[in-house]
Amino acid sequence: MNTRFAVATHILAYLAHAEGQPVSSEVLASSAGTHPVVVRRLVSTLREAGLVQSQRGAGGGTLLARPATDISLLDVFQAMQETEPDLFQISSTNPNSHCDLGRVMQETLEGLFGPAIAAMRAALAAVSVAHVTQELAQRLPKGCPGNTG
Template identity: 75%
Template sequence: MNTRFAVATHILAYLAHSQGQPVSSEVLASSVGTHPVVVRRLMGNLREAGLVQSQRGAGGGTILARPAAEISLLDVFRAAQAGETDLFSVGSTNPNENCNLGRVMQDTLEGVLGNAITAMRAALAAVTVEQVMAELSERLAGQCPEHSG
């Protein structure tokens, strides 16, 4: 299962929470529960998409490139997928053109799944990283103090 979208959303939420203070890939990896190399690779995609900026040197790290209210989850999804923008990867298949079923399968799946893909994109476009932060804050506020860290 591809976790890049979930990890990218986690990273951006953490950066939004840090309020402009640079965060290292090691700190982000610790929060996400993965290796810093995974975070750094994904950070390259987020940087190319204009969602984050890196600062080098002592006290350096990564910050959001624009306000969390201006980053939709669709932006995050597109950056995290890095060239795999087809949710179900129907276009990536190579069915046998000499097979009656194979010849029409790709068009059939694209037709059947088209509405789902459109709905998913609309749903992601309607939610910002700032809204994710608000939801996180709400959930954290409902926890006992010893579980809020």
């Protein structure tokens, strides 16, 4: 199962929570429960999408490239989908054109999945990384060092 979107969202939420302080890939990996190499690859993709920037040198790390309120989950989703642009891989199928069912399957699935994909994109566009951090803050126990509220 692909976890790129979830881990990328985790990374961005952590960076938003860090409030402008650079965060190392090791710290991000520890928080996300993954390997720093995975984080570095995702950060590279997020940087190419213009969502994060990197600061080199002592005290360096990754920062948000723009305010968390200006980064939607759709932005994150689209950045993670660059290598797999078709969520349901409909266009990657090759049904048998000599079969009655196969001949109409792709068009049928596109008609059925299209509204679901549009609804998902609209839902993701409505949620910012800032909103994710607000939701996280509500779930953190009071007095927890990670809770700013």
